[in-house]
Amino acid sequence: MHRWKFFKAGSSYQVSIDAADDIKNIRFLDKKLWSALACPTSGLAFDTKLLKALDSDGDGRIRHADIVGAAERLCSSLKDVSALFEESPSLPLSNINDETDEGRTLLASARTVLENIGKAGANEISVNDFSDTAKIFADSAFNADGVITELSCGGDDSLKALFCDILSVSEPKIDRSGRAGIDAGDIVSFFEQASSYISWLDKKAENPGISPFGDETAGAYGIYISVKGKIEDYFIRSEAARFDPDAAAAVNAGAERISKVFEGLVSRSDENLKSLPAARISADGTLDLLGAVNPAWEGLFTEACGRFIVPVCGTSKITAALWSRVVEAFAPYEKWAAARPECRAAKIPEERLRLILSENKMDALLSAVAADAAVAAEVEDIEDVEELVRLNKSFCSLLRNFVSFQDFYRNSAGAIFQFGSLYIDSRKCSLCMKVGDVSKHSAMAALSYGYLLYCACKRKGESDMNIVAVVTAGDSDNLIVGKNGIFYDRAGRDWDATVVKIVDNPIGIAQAFFSPYKRLVKWASEQIAKRALSADRDIVSDIQKGAVVDDKTKKIDIGTVAALGVAVGGITTAFGIIFGAFVKLGVWMPLGVAGIILAISLPSVAIAAMKLGLRNISPILDANGWAVNSKAGVNMVFGARLTQTARRLVEGGKD
Numbered sequence: 001m002h003r004w005k006f007f008k009a010g011s012s013y014q015v016s017i018d019a020a021d022d023i024k025n026i027r028f029l030d031k032k033l034w035s036a037l038a039c040p041t042s043g044l045a046f047d048t049k050l051l052k053a054l055d056s057d058g059d060g061r062i063r064h065a066d067i068v069g070a071a072e073r074l075c076s077s078l079k080d081v082s083a084l085f086e087e088s089p090s091l092p093l094s095n096i097n098d099e100t101d102e103g104r105t106l107l108a109s110a111r112t113v114l115e116n117i118g119k120a121g122a123n124e125i126s127v128n129d130f131s132d133t134a135k136i137f138a139d140s141a142f143n144a145d146g147v148i149t150e151l152s153c154g155g156d157d158s159l160k161a162l163f164c165d166i167l168s169v170s171e172p173k174i175d176r177s178g179r180a181g182i183d184a185g186d187i188v189s190f191f192e193q194a195s196s197y198i199s200w201l202d203k204k205a206e207n208p209g210i211s212p213f214g215d216e217t218a219g220a221y222g223i224y225i226s227v228k229g230k231i232e233d234y235f236i237r238s239e240a241a242r243f244d245p246d247a248a249a250a251v252n253a254g255a256e257r258i259s260k261v262f263e264g265l266v267s268r269s270d271e272n273l274k275s276l277p278a279a280r281i282s283a284d285g286t287l288d289l290l291g292a293v294n295p296a297w298e299g300l301f302t303e304a305c306g307r308f309i310v311p312v313c314g315t316s317k318i319t320a321a322l323w324s325r326v327v328e329a330f331a332p333y334e335k336w337a338a339a340r341p342e343c344r345a346a347k348i349p350e351e352r353l354r355l356i357l358s359e360n361k362m363d364a365l366l367s368a369v370a371a372d373a374a375v376a377a378e379v380e381d382i383e384d385v386e387e388l389v390r391l392n393k394s395f396c397s398l399l400r401n402f403v404s405f406q407d408f409y410r411n412s413a414g415a416i417f418q419f420g421s422l423y424i425d426s427r428k429c430s431l432c433m434k435v436g437d438v439s440k441h442s443a444m445a446a447l448s449y450g451y452l453l454y455c456a457c458k459r460k461g462e463s464d465m466n467i468v469a470v471v472t473a474g475d476s477d478n479l480i481v482g483k484n485g486i487f488y489d490r491a492g493r494d495w496d497a498t499v500v501k502i503v504d505n506p507i508g509i510a511q512a513f514f515s516p517y518k519r520l521v522k523w524a525s526e527q528i529a530k531r532a533l534s535a536d537r538d539i540v541s542d543i544q545k546g547a548v549v550d551d552k553t554k555k556i557d558i559g560t561v562a563a564l565g566v567a568v569g570g571i572t573t574a575f576g577i578i579f580g581a582f583v584k585l586g587v588w589m590p591l592g593v594a595g596i597i598l599a600i601s602l603p604s605v606a607i608a609a610m611k612l613g614l615r616n617i618s619p620i621l622d623a624n625g626w627a628v629n630s631k632a633g634v635n636m637v638f639g640a641r642l643t644q645t646a647r648r649l650v651e652g653g654k655d
Helices: 020-024 048-054 064-077 081-086 101-116 157-168 184-206 214-243 245-251 255-261 295-313 320-338 350-359 362-374 376-399 406-410 438-448 509-545 558-614 618-623 636-642 646-650
Strands: 006-009 012-015 036-040 061-063 090-092 124-126 420-423 427-435 451-458 465-471 484-489 494-503 643-645
Touching (some): 006 406, 020 064, 020 081, 048 064, 048 376, 061 064, 064 101, 064 376, 081 376, 090 376, 157 184, 157 350, 157 362, 184 350, 184 362, 214 245, 214 320, 295 320, 420 465, 427 618, 427 636, 438 465, 438 494, 438 618, 636 643
Antiparallel strands (some): 006 012, 090 124, 420 427, 420 484, 451 465, 451 494, 484 494
16 A cells, blocks of 8 residues: 655645655545646646647546546556656656567657657657657658658559649648648549539530530630620610610710710720610611621620621621520520539649549549558557657646646746736736636636736737736735736746736735725825815806806804804814823823724734635636646745735845
8 A cells, every 4th residue: 555645735735746656556546635636738837739648538628537547658658657757858768668568669669750850779759859740750651640642652653643633623731741632532522523524524525506616616605705795785775765766865875975985095995985885776676796886895796796696697787586596506505504513623634634534543542541541550659659758758747736736835836727927016926827718717716715817918929818817915006907017928928918807805914904094095085086176176167157256255154153163172072082091091002002003904804814814726726627626725925925026025035
């Protein structure tokens, strides 16, 4: 049976993690003795990649079972578990347990990584060796990420060419080697699109009626679409003129409208000119496309006559009935064109697409994808090595912030939930945590009985974030919503911080002692300010109303004089009685003064002492998603370490 060591901090006994046997027996430690049973994987000053690896079910939380599982893997994978307390970023290969199959696999994978990054023969592997994943997999044809690259095609040049064709019309995927590649979805989609596109093209070849003008149909159709609207506009205007002769002036371009078009320089591409009718409306509704037409449309009309108007109608002078023949001639092609499948494969020339479909190497590419998936175990081994190296560096720190809050109470560097330090109002607040929703967090965190400053932090090039700072020393006189400070995160980067919300609780006994007098002074100042403001408003009002001040002094009423005399007499008598009582105290007079001061301050001090005794950070952590399993109190002595004031430094304190 393992004998555990405990230390008392935060009004509770906590397990001390100091020896290899503590890690080996962590699974046997009663859950009731753990300081936390769950924590989030975000918002912590910790290795986020390791937290993500430990999150076995991917729900964004680390639980008791995840910690126990990691401890067991370490104990089976390392020869000397006590080396974990060195918290070194490098893991000696000699410390990997090669007496088990798992250990031998890890050792082989570690050497593969070192070889791939150009450090073959090295005796240790570090966290930084995994910083460039692309370098680790640079020469790997397969790396189990579901994406294949040109390397995956081996020496088959035709397969490489097909890969390049598919890549050229697909959204590239970046695989672990850093190269652009494609996945199974891209491959299947490409062949489906190519087959659909070629089938669509074949329909035109199988049905000659779709191409009434042979190989020239596509070009003729483009002209047809360009002039169709303008020609039909002409026939509609003609019908309107026949319906009502008085409409002739309206359907034709009037002199005024034409004169506006020609007020300045005009070209055939002028939009105002193009908007005029195709030609002057004739009585019989005939449009001579080679006659007097709108200059802006003359070129298109001439080309239309040569390509399809004259071949279909036999003349350039067309009526609505003749135009309908043209529409009918293009109808099959128009229907076919509308059925064109949407596909990126159409960017590839038709001849190349037909060759690709005839070679049918889709299965060969899909086999490469399958081969990529087949090396998942090898890649997973490399990921396991990375996790082992990261655990070697940070696992003890995680234990001292999860099994116990040892780092919080004993380590000057701080706990993982301490996200940085806030400098504000001549003090440094070291107990700062990152929060999401301020309103939601503060509702729970208020139960901590701490004085909480919620700040919105901004930094150029970074997403805005919110923090909560627990103020545990000094006073709150100058701490107000809107006050600015500077927040330094654990990486040393500075953020502009603005107070957006305050949860008011006692900060210390001294603050509580003087708070009644400060409130009295504040109340008196506010009353004086109100009276002065009221008097000022009255004077301004009188001036605005044109009031005249009487030069003669207003006589005081005798009754008022009598009332004032009685009041002054009463106050004088009361003061005399109090002063006489103090004089009778003699040498005990200072005690009397002290008694009055205590009578005023004692209630405030008593309430503050009670709340300070209840102050703990558990509700703050719980509001952030932790499952804190014990009270994490913050007494006044420890609070003086968490919030350091300028006065303390001047008087000889240590930062």
